[in-house]
Amino acid sequence: MLLPDSQQDLAVTANEAATFILSYGNLKVATLSLKDGLWKFVYSAAFKVQNEVKPLTEFSDVDFTHQLCYGHFSPFAYQV
Numbered sequence: 001m002l003l004p005d006s007q008q009d010l011a012v013t014a015n016e017a018a019t020f021i022l023s024y025g026n027l028k029v030a031t032l033s034l035k036d037g038l039w040k041f042v043y044s045a046a047f048k049v050q051n052e053v054k055p056l057t058e059f060s061d062v063d064f065t066h067q068l069c070y071g072h073f074s075p076f077a078y079q080v
Helices: 045-049
Strands: 018-024 027-035 038-043 066-069
Touching (some): 027 045
Antiparallel strands (some): 018 027, 027 038, 038 066
């Protein structure tokens, strides 16, 4: 996916932290966070027990915490 020109230069440094909540309607799907140079993608408990919304293709196992090294947020993650 290409970002709009206004967002193409967005970057974070290794000492920054951020948290994003992914929702679909009233359903909290997952949390994406950055801390200490490590991205983490974790599905919510509510998402895990429902069966209408499918997991993201890149993060198909809802029971894993997907961790991605700083600067390498991509579908080629390792799982913990």
